Amino acid sequence: MNLETRARIEDLINSHSIMVFMKGTKLMPQCGFSNNVVQILNALGKHFETFDVLSDMDIREAIKEYSNWPTIPQVYLKGEFLGGSDILIEMYNSGELLEKLEIALAS
């Protein structure tokens, strides 16, 4: 990944408390896994930003390298990689996600 792309990724994840790289948009997810993440964050009522990787091939490939994670969606909380759809579902079901978001957003 080139430096410019890395800088764009870092800018996105550092400028938004909850940043989601996904296929499609919040209103029109283009993949079931991306949709799962949007539904979960909506259900918890937290504000989040999304980036549509289908609109940008550079980011789409670079984000996988950045996190050493081969799939999309990817969720970042205060710059930290939290996981993809399966992890979010698990954390949501256990109540851990809400707790983690509230602590991070309060600080």
Place this chain on the structure above:
Amino acid sequence: MVHPEEVKALIKSSLPDAMVNVEDINGGGDHLNVNVVSSTFAGLSRVQQHQLIYRALAKELASESIHALALKTSTP
């Protein structure tokens, strides 16, 4: 597509103690539900646990012969 048995073998080759269950969601072989139980996961974060599996399946994921992978990991 990848046969569920191949996916199982790939995971077991990097985590020999793992109990692996692979479910082919739509019969096409490229949408898989994978459940892995291994003592290797002890002490690792969920992200790290999934990364171990992704690493074992790197080639298949990169070529999109596995298009969608729902993954669940746990310790025995």
